[in-house]
Amino acid sequence: MDAPLAERIRFLWIRKKGPAYAAVSDVIDDQYPKLPRPLIIKQIKLGENAFKFLINLPPGKGFDEFKKKERLFADATGGSVHIEKHGTTVTMEVLTEELKNSYAFSLFDYLKYGDMYLPIPLGVSAKGLIVRDLAEYPHFFTGGETNFGKSNFLHVVANSILLYRPEAFLVIVDPKSTEFAYLADHALVIDEMENVRETFKKLNEEMDRRKKILKAANCVKVQKYIEKGGEMPFIVLIIDELAELQDKEAIEYLWRLLRMGRFIGIHIIAATQRPSSKVFENFGDIKAMFLGRLAFVCADDINSRMILDNDLAAHLDAIKGRAIYKCGLETLEVQTLFLDPEDAAKKLKKMPGKELTKIAILSKQSQKVLPPRQSFALPPGRLQSVKH
Ligand SMILES: Nc1ncnc2c1ncn2[C@@H]1O[C@H](COP(=O)(O)OP(=O)(O)OP(=O)(O)O)[C@@H](O)[C@H]1O
Ligand SMILES: [Mg+2]
Numbered sequence: 001m002d003a004p005l006a007e008r009i010r011f012l013w014i015r016k017k018g019p020a021y022a023a024v025s026d027v028i029d030d031q032y033p034k035l036p037r038p039l040i041i042k043q044i045k046l047g048e049n050a051f052k053f054l055i056n057l058p059p060g061k062g063f064d065e066f067k068k069k070e071r072l073f074a075d076a077t078g079g080s081v082h083i084e085k086h087g088t089t090v091t092m093e094v095l096t097e098e099l100k101n102s103y104a105f106s107l108f109d110y111l112k113y114g115d116m117y118l119p120i121p122l123g124v125s126a127k128g129l130i131v132r133d134l135a136e137y138p139h140f141f142t143g144g145e146t147n148f149g150k151s152n153f154l155h156v157v158a159n160s161i162l163l164y165r166p167e168a169f170l171v172i173v174d175p176k177s178t179e180f181a182y183l184a185d186h187a188l189v190i191d192e193m194e195n196v197r198e199t200f201k202k203l204n205e206e207m208d209r210r211k212k213i214l215k216a217a218n219c220v221k222v223q224k225y226i227e228k229g230g231e232m233p234f235i236v237l238i239i240d241e242l243a244e245l246q247d248k249e250a251i252e253y254l255w256r257l258l259r260m261g262r263f264i265g266i267h268i269i270a271a272t273q274r275p276s277s278k279v280f281e282n283f284g285d286i287k288a289m290f291l292g293r294l295a296f297v298c299a300d301d302i303n304s305r306m307i308l309d310n311d312l313a314a315h316l317d318a319i320k321g322r323a324i325y326k327c328g329l330e331t332l333e334v335q336t337l338f339l340d341p342e343d344a345a346k347k348l349k350k351m352p353g354k355e356l357t358k359i360a361i362l363s364k365q366s367q368k369v370l371p372p373r374q375s376f377a378l379p380p381g382r383l384q385s386v387k388h
Contacts, residue, residue, distance in 0.1 A: 019077075031069055039056045051094045079095045079097055080098065099334075103123075110164040112131075119134075120161075135223065138290070139290045141290035142293070143295055144298055148296035148318075150240070151179055151240055154172075154240055155339045168233055170186070171187065171236070173237070175193060179240060179341075180240070182344070196245065197249050207264055222263065233265070234267065236268075237269070242270040243272045254268075258289040259286070276302050293326045294324070295312070310331075322335055
């Protein structure tokens with residue numbers, strides 16, 4: 001067979017496999033003009049608009065180089081693409097429909113995640129909705145330019161916990177004073193900076209108390225203790241605008257929680273606009289404690305690198321809620337779920353008896369695990385300003 005005819009047959013054969021296959025194949029041909037090229041060994045249809053390709057990389061054609069072409073594959077397929085390494089084979093997941101600019105929080109089907117301690121929906125990616133167990137991370141960090149979705153993500157986290165894991169204890173540091181006020185009946189919302197230090201101190205005391213209990217029970221971490229039938233509710237500490245935290249003592253307490261809280265069920269999710277600002281001089285030292293990172297649109301490579309250790313978030317399309325999620329070797333572009341706090345407040349109110357149950361659990365916690373709620377929230381002598 002002459003070469004042009006063989007080429008023509010190959011061309012027709014590839015088109016027959018469908019537009020996604022053809023697009024992936026065209027990019028490979030274009031990017032790897034010389035043989036041997038990466039070879040598509042299998043196409044698996046995952047859904048109406050979703051495919052998975054198994055690809056073999058020939059010797060000398062590195063994974064990192066291939067992964068860098070993710071954007072080219074996304075442009076060619078007209079959707080979103082995620083490339084992963086599995087031994088010598090590479091998988092490429094392709095969602096031929098582009099990520100939308102908004103997905104509702106109701107997309108989170110929490111019933112599917114019964115085996116997770118603290119399931120959190122991180123957003124929709126080429127792999128579908130990404131849900132991870134916050135209890136598996138030490139802590140989580142989110143950043144990005146103003147107005148691109150940090151606080152919305154924190155609302156998603158807070159409501160996922162309050163609605164679906166009501167046994168957990170939620171503490172929210174909200175220096176903007178209004179953002180999380182609607183949760184004041186369900187969580188400990190601290191909006192006055194002077195109360196932050198005292199709360200962090202109490203959390204440190206709680207951490208030390210828990211450490212002793214776990215040691216006595218011979219458990220390396222809280223999950224083991226719970227499996228054995230022990231009662232130790234997870235505590236999730238959400239901090240919006242970490243850069244506002246300037247009190248030295250409060251920062252010391254927080255750093256200690258970050259370093260040692262992981263095994264005893266205290267998980268911290270912190271948000272900030274610009275981690276490259278002066279406030280974060282020591283940020284490098286504790287950054288490793290935040291295994292999970294979510295970077296919304298960043299103004300420049302420096303801020304993106306501070307969050308992700310790469311510049312991907314500086315090159316995101318300027319879409320609210322669009323972000324790069326990174327945890328260890330996993331890096332994904334996601335569109336976070338959107339949650340209107342007004343709807344969230346209604347949802348929490350609509351659940352009959354939920355509020356009462358929550359308060360009952362909190363008071364039970366305060367006897368068994370946590371210090372009394374009011375003194376937990378406020379320094380002595382300030383009880384008049386208790387909101388709850
Ligand atoms: N996932 C999303 N999907 C659609 N729209 C979103 C999403 N996240 C945020 N938005 C929109 O962007 C607006 C700003 O989001 P948000 O307040 O979370 O930003 P921010 O990063 O916290 O800003 P700031 O730094 O000023 O606090 C929201 O009011 C909402 O309209
Ligand atoms: Mg915000």
